Amino acid sequence: MDIAVLFVVLAAFWGIVTLLGRISQADQRVARVERKLDLVLDHLGLNGADPRMGEVVSLVRTGKKIQAIKVYREITGAGLKDAKEAVERLG
Structure with missing residues (x-):
């Protein structure tokens, strides 16, 4: 058994x-x-960019990386890892 x-x-x-x-x-x-x-x-x-991507760029420039990742994920539906990498490329 x-x-x-x-x-x-x-x-x-x-x-x-x-x-x-x-x-x-x-x-x-x-x-x-x-x-x-x-x-x-x-x-x-x-x-094909969402108009809110400007908000992501603005958040990155003001040092609010975590908020930028959150907004990026809302816009694109990306996973956490992909969103983090994309936001880092913007910064």
């Missing part, structure tokens, strides 16, 4: 690890597509 429980736990662990790996790969693919779409929009001269 103990071996069966151990097998189920190991199988569940393996399934979770596999799922997390696939999610990570999907996130990377989405990020690449978004970067390519941004390049296409820039090439076509279309501004």
